[in-house]
Amino acid sequence: xxxxxxxxxxxxxxxxxxxxxxxxxxxxxxxxxxxxxxxxxxxxxxxxxxxxxxxxxxxxxxxxxxxxxxxxxxxxxxxxxxxxxxxxxxxxxxxxxxxxxxxxxxxxxxxxxxxxxxxxxxxxxxxxxxxxxxxxxxxxxxxxxxxxxxxxxxxxxxxxxxx
Amino acid sequence: xxxxxxxxxxxxxxxxxxxxxxxxxxxxxxxxxxxxxxxxxxxxxxxxxxxxxxxxxxxxxxxxxxxxxxxxxxxxxxxxxxxxxxxxxxxxxxxxxxxxxxxxxxxxxxxxxxxxxxxxxxxxxxxxxxxxxxxxxxxxxxxxxxxxxxxxxxxxxxxxxxxxxxxxxxxxxxxxxxxxxxxxxxxxxxxxxxxxxxxxxxxxxxxxxxxxxxxxxxxxxxxxxxxxxxxx
Numbered sequence: 001x002x003x004x005x006x007x008x009x010x011x012x013x014x015x016x017x018x019x020x021x022x023x024x025x026x027x028x029x030x031x032x033x034x035x036x037x038x039x040x041x042x043x044x045x046x047x048x049x050x051x052x053x054x055x056x057x058x059x060x061x062x063x064x065x066x067x068x069x070x071x072x073x074x075x076x077x078x079x080x081x082x083x084x085x086x087x088x089x090x091x092x093x094x095x096x097x098x099x100x101x102x103x104x105x106x107x108x109x110x111x112x113x114x115x116x117x118x119x120x121x122x123x124x125x126x127x128x129x130x131x132x133x134x135x136x137x138x139x140x141x142x143x144x145x146x147x148x149x150x151x152x153x154x155x156x157x158x159x160x161x162x163x
Numbered sequence: 164x165x166x167x168x169x170x171x172x173x174x175x176x177x178x179x180x181x182x183x184x185x186x187x188x189x190x191x192x193x194x195x196x197x198x199x200x201x202x203x204x205x206x207x208x209x210x211x212x213x214x215x216x217x218x219x220x221x222x223x224x225x226x227x228x229x230x231x232x233x234x235x236x237x238x239x240x241x242x243x244x245x246x247x248x249x250x251x252x253x254x255x256x257x258x259x260x261x262x263x264x265x266x267x268x269x270x271x272x273x274x275x276x277x278x279x280x281x282x283x284x285x286x287x288x289x290x291x292x293x294x295x296x297x298x299x300x301x302x303x304x305x306x307x308x309x310x311x312x313x314x315x316x317x318x319x320x321x322x323x324x325x326x327x328x329x330x331x332x333x334x335x336x337x338x339x340x341x342x343x344x345x346x347x348x349x350x351x352x353x354x355x356x357x358x359x360x361x362x363x364x365x366x367x368x369x370x371x372x373x374x375x376x377x378x379x380x381x382x383x384x385x386x387x388x389x390x391x392x393x394x395x
Contacts, residue, residue: 028382029374060334061334064330064334064355065355066195066356066357067334067339068193
């Protein structure tokens with residue numbers, strides 16, 4: 001269920017835009033923010049498993065950051081096992097799907113924690129927050145279904161044109 | 164990495180005015196350094212001394228261990244705060260001038276950069292807009308394989324889109340073993356590309372630190388910290 005194909009398909013335009021924007025918040029160091037962005041990029045399939053990453057300088061230019069900062073972030077991702085260096089072809093994304101799954105889980109829990117923290121700051125209790133989330137999820141699922149139906153139709157049309 | 168620039172007790176007076184007051188500073192190779200300070204804090208004076216255009220009243224500055232002179236000028240690529248090309252010169256004349264003056268000038272690189280800027284080399288300087296003039300100069304300065312780049316207000320006179328282009332050009336083209344010093348008061352635009360910052364205030368060094376450290380320690384951007392330090 002976690003094949004490379006599936007990854008690529010999951011890189012929705014929305015995520016691509018998020019990744020490519022490289023918007024940094026001002027109250028943290030930049031390197032950890034880059035780490036998180038590239039993690040998201042890997043999880044979303046923007047940087048597919050086993051693919052080569054652009055060079056440090058190319059990435060630095062793209063993100064508009066200092067090459068040393070980019071280097072630091074990539075070293076951290078290497079330490080996490082998400083990237084590895086190949087002598088001939090630069091840095092490559094790991095092919096270890098279990099590692100990716102773990103990361104995905106960890107990042108998902110971060111989002112969940114943020115959600116409950118945010119709701120708590122509004123004075124909404126945990127169980128109520130959970131109810132609201134479930135209600136919102138079921139509401140958006142039905143909306144999503146119709147949206148993806150439209151998308152599927154468009155894709156089919158495109159394929160036909162290509163053929 | 165070694166030290167590329169060292170200032171010891173560096174002082175410069177213009178008559179009664181003290182522009183630099185006993186500055187102690189050491190810059191390492193391979194860094195991008197922001198020289199930050201309000202107007203009149205001594206940024207340009209410092210850069211002019213380091214590039215050998217002014218001589219200090221007291222103290223000294225050493226570039227790679229040598230006092231500014233012909234030897235250091237061959238290793239230092241300097242972007243002045245105003246243009247020194249004459250109005251009648253064509254962009255291609257400026258290119259010739261650089262190729263003639265500097266052994267480390269990479270003409271192919273300069274041509275590529277001018278091409279990507281969409282600048283016609285046969286145009287004369289006076290027909291170019293201020294922003295384009297600045298871009299031409301930066302392209303020439305960044306086309307040198309220098310050990311030290313001294314850029315005095317490279318983003319001062321240009322619009323935000325051109326600023327991005329200029330920062331992009333700097334990141335893309337600086338020599339990795341070289342150090343880039345960028346003086347500016349437009350901090351928020353450039354702090355992402357800096358390793359270190361130097362805060363100058365009234366000719367003295369108020370603080371030197373790495374951008375990462377400032378952000379970690381204060382939970383604020385360098386721009387915000389700067390506004391606090393230099394609050395009027």
